[in-house]
Amino acid sequence: MVYVNIPYVIENERIDRKLAARELQLLNINEGARYEAFEAIYHKRPRGVNFTDAHEAQILEGALTRLGVPYRRSSESEYKYELLP
Numbered sequence: 001m002v003y004v005n006i007p008y009v010i011e012n013e014r015i016d017r018k019l020a021a022r023e024l025q026l027l028n029i030n031e032g033a034r035y036e037a038f039e040a041i042y043h044k045r046p047r048g049v050n051f052t053d054a055h056e057a058q059i060l061e062g063a064l065t066r067l068g069v070p071y072r073r074s075s076e077s078e079y080k081y082e083l084l085p
Contacts, residue, residue: 002057005048005072005079006040006064015041015067023063029056041069046079 020041024034033049037060040047048071051057057073064071072078 001075002051002054003048003074003077004037004051004057004060004064005046005074005077006037007046007070007072008040008042008044009070012041012069015069017042020067023067027059027063029059033060037064041067048077048079050077 021038024038027034029051033051033056036047036049040049041064049057049060051060061071061073
């Protein structure tokens with residue numbers, strides 16, 4: 001399991017939403033991961049995307065780098081409250 005943590009930083013708001021959506025749409029990852037990544041970029045509560053395939057995580061990381069979005073890879077979410085109901 002690979003988890004891509006995407007912390008919210010104020011600079012994320014400067015990224016055009018249409019550009020981010022277009023960039024994520026072009027990725028060869030599942031639709032749910034695209035949605036979670038988009039939400040994580042603009043949501044003030046830190047989030048991330050969970051992958052079973054490390055190659056898909058690497059594809060997302062490339063897109064995040066192009067967009068200028070910070071991220072960290074880990075084996076599980078760094079945001080434990082995210083898992084609470």
